[in-house]
Amino acid sequence: MKKILFALLLLSSFSSEGQTNKSEWTSLFNGKDLSGFKQLNGKAKYRVENGEIIGTTVFGEPNSFLATEKNYGDFILELDLKMFANMNSGVQFRSLSGNASTEMSNSKIPDRVYGYQAEVDPSPRAWSGGIYDEARRGWLYTLENNPAAKSAFKPTDWNRYRIECIGNHIRTWINGVPCAYVIDDMTPEGFIALQVHAIQNKNDEGKEIHWKNIRIKTTNLKSSPTNGIFVVNLLKNTISEEEKRLGYSLLWDGKSSAGWRTANGNSFPEKGWTMENGELTVHNDPATRSVRAADIVTEKEYGAFDLQFEFRITDTANSGVKYVVQEYPDKKAVIGLEYQILDDAKHPDAKAGAAGNRTMASLYDLIPAAPGLDAKASRRDRIPIGQWNRGRIVSYPDGKVEHWLNGWKMVEYQRGGPIFLALVARSKFASWPQFGTQPKGRILLQDHGDKVSFRTIKIKELSQNP
Numbered sequence: 001m002k003k004i005l006f007a008l009l010l011l012s013s014f015s016s017e018g019q020t021n022k023s024e025w026t027s028l029f030n031g032k033d034l035s036g037f038k039q040l041n042g043k044a045k046y047r048v049e050n051g052e053i054i055g056t057t058v059f060g061e062p063n064s065f066l067a068t069e070k071n072y073g074d075f076i077l078e079l080d081l082k083m084f085a086n087m088n089s090g091v092q093f094r095s096l097s098g099n100a101s102t103e104m105s106n107s108k109i110p111d112r113v114y115g116y117q118a119e120v121d122p123s124p125r126a127w128s129g130g131i132y133d134e135a136r137r138g139w140l141y142t143l144e145n146n147p148a149a150k151s152a153f154k155p156t157d158w159n160r161y162r163i164e165c166i167g168n169h170i171r172t173w174i175n176g177v178p179c180a181y182v183i184d185d186m187t188p189e190g191f192i193a194l195q196v197h198a199i200q201n202k203n204d205e206g207k208e209i210h211w212k213n214i215r216i217k218t219t220n221l222k223s224s225p226t227n228g229i230f231v232v233n234l235l236k237n238t239i240s241e242e243e244k245r246l247g248y249s250l251l252w253d254g255k256s257s258a259g260w261r262t263a264n265g266n267s268f269p270e271k272g273w274t275m276e277n278g279e280l281t282v283h284n285d286p287a288t289r290s291v292r293a294a295d296i297v298t299e300k301e302y303g304a305f306d307l308q309f310e311f312r313i314t315d316t317a318n319s320g321v322k323y324v325v326q327e328y329p330d331k332k333a334v335i336g337l338e339y340q341i342l343d344d345a346k347h348p349d350a351k352a353g354a355a356g357n358r359t360m361a362s363l364y365d366l367i368p369a370a371p372g373l374d375a376k377a378s379r380r381d382r383i384p385i386g387q388w389n390r391g392r393i394v395s396y397p398d399g400k401v402e403h404w405l406n407g408w409k410m411v412e413y414q415r416g417g418p419i420f421l422a423l424v425a426r427s428k429f430a431s432w433p434q435f436g437t438q439p440k441g442r443i444l445l446q447d448h449g450d451k452v453s454f455r456t457i458k459i460k461e462l463s464q465n466p
Helices: 002-023 147-151 241-246 418-425
Strands: 025-027 037-040 045-049 052-056 064-068 075-083 089-098 112-120 131-134 138-141 159-166 169-174 177-183 191-196 208-217 260-262 273-276 279-282 296-298 305-313 318-328 333-342 389-395 400-405 408-414 442-445 452-461
Touching (some): 052 064, 089 131, 089 159, 138 177, 147 177, 305 318, 333 389, 333 442, 408 418
Antiparallel strands (some): 025 208, 037 064, 045 052, 052 208, 064 191, 075 208, 089 191, 169 177, 260 296, 273 279, 279 452, 305 452, 318 333, 318 442, 389 400, 400 408
16 A cells, blocks of 8 residues: 555656646747737738747748747747748847847847847758847858758758757757857847748738747746857857867956967067057057067967967958968078958958959968858958957868868868869969978967957867867
């Protein structure tokens, strides 16, 4: 009898726990009408049929959003969505409506929806699950950072989206596949919204997207286990625990000159560079300038690595980040491969060289930066002077090198390969022996006489056997 009572109590306990866990989820859609939602921005059509919300495109309307009346901060959101045509959409979260006050705001829409968006992209680009900052900073996490997730989305079939927002950590999944991981603190709370994207062609009017099983959890939140995907951390001069696990560390500590010195020198420049407010800045003010060409280099040398950095340029500025750098004190020269940093619109160097190989994110004087996978959406021409850009240089153990700008891969080449050597032979570096082919070298931040700031400089050394 005691065993039976114990079994009943245990069963009751499990049952109560299951009911508690189930009650932690709240449905955002009642399956009958649009109660709890409001429409913002555009006038695409939203209706309810068969327990689904159906959004329909309308020609001539801007992006439309069916937004929750309530705001949410930390939560786990799950929903199912299905595209019935090749169209673009997204799920907004921690979003707001008003003036985004950025270069990407649409002045014709005073109450513009802006904020984080989990992308829905059935096009060949396949960035579904990526994170876009609507009407504000653009792409934060493209699936070029996580190519394995490109196949997670199933066109013309139902897809289960999961979005976790816990503190500054924002993560997405599609059909159980991890897609994106962003750490950011720009907007801690906002509404959730279902997007019907604007269309440019009248023939695309009437295309539909369906949503159902929309539920949210806001209590007893527990982050999903880490999954090893690339992390975009937008918090200044910080390394998250997940980045540490992945092998990243700060190359600049955000406050001192530790680990850096003058190129061809023994100490850090006394003038010209400042470290204030978590920013490492080279100045063009004659009162604070050091001797021209006071580049700074890392004390350590690197060969295979993943280098990430943020930079902000001033009007007409020219600078660069060099790698595999070799110092020649007797010639007063510092030579290395260069990720070009430039005001393309105003600096004359943008039109020098050949085929644009001295423009922003190019391999300086050798390979021009591509406009991006989608030239119309490329971030290359959208970051105005005075705002922060995200640069990245990946030098693989096999010699392959990539330049990235704001989530877009801009350059890819094989260091020491026949094409590379041919380009060097026709460049200003032809007379330097073994240019760019040494196994390792220092990393350099360039002083080109213009004011440029750097921050959040981090690196991961890559091994031959990852």
